[in-house]
Amino acid sequence: MNPLQAGQAPSHIGGYALVGRLGAGGMGQVYLARSARGELVAVKVIREEIVGHPEALPRFRREVATVRTIRDARTARLVDASLDEPPYWLATEYVPGPRSVRRSARKAPSRRYGSGHWARSWPAPWRASTRTASPIGT
Numbered sequence: 001m002n003p004l005q006a007g008q009a010p011s012h013i014g015g016y017a018l019v020g021r022l023g024a025g026g027m028g029q030v031y032l033a034r035s036a037r038g039e040l041v042a043v044k045v046i047r048e049e050i051v052g053h054p055e056a057l058p059r060f061r062r063e064v065a066t067v068r069t070i071r072d073a074r075t076a077r078l079v080d081a082s083l084d085e086p087p088y089w090l091a092t093e094y095v096p097g098p099r100s101v102r103r104s105a106r107k108a109p110s111r112r113y114g115s116g117h118w119a120r121s122w123p124a125p126w127r128a129s130t131r132t133a134s135p136i137g138t
Contacts (some may be wrong), residue, residue: 003021013087032094044091068081077093078092
């Protein structure tokens with residue numbers, strides 16, 4: 001997690017206080033945030049510059065709908081989402097994992113989770129939702 005710098009991101013999204021940045025992708029930024037009750041969540045926010053793209057919002061809505069339907073111990077539960085007005089975001093349970101820096105430093109795939117195993121272990125609805133190709137990225 002990278003700490004947030006002043007002006008780098010809003011201090012809150014919905015009812016969640018942003019703590020740091022977990023990562024970024026083609027669709028947006030993912031932040032570690034804290035709820036009013038003190039629970040940690042991961043908040044994904046769509047980048048403003050792609051909101052006008054004809055596929056961006058429908059794709060994000062499909063993602064929210066898919067995450068909402070999955071009930072699996074291996075998948076973070078959807079906690080909240082805002083799809084009515086910008087900024088568009090979703091919040092899921094925060095599940096801490098091994099630091100990606102340590103994994104990338106090894107420069108070898110994990111023997112336990114070899115190439116492609118991670119995708120095969122996803123519940124079927126989630127795998128299906130990721131098959132749609134799009135020029136806007138992930």
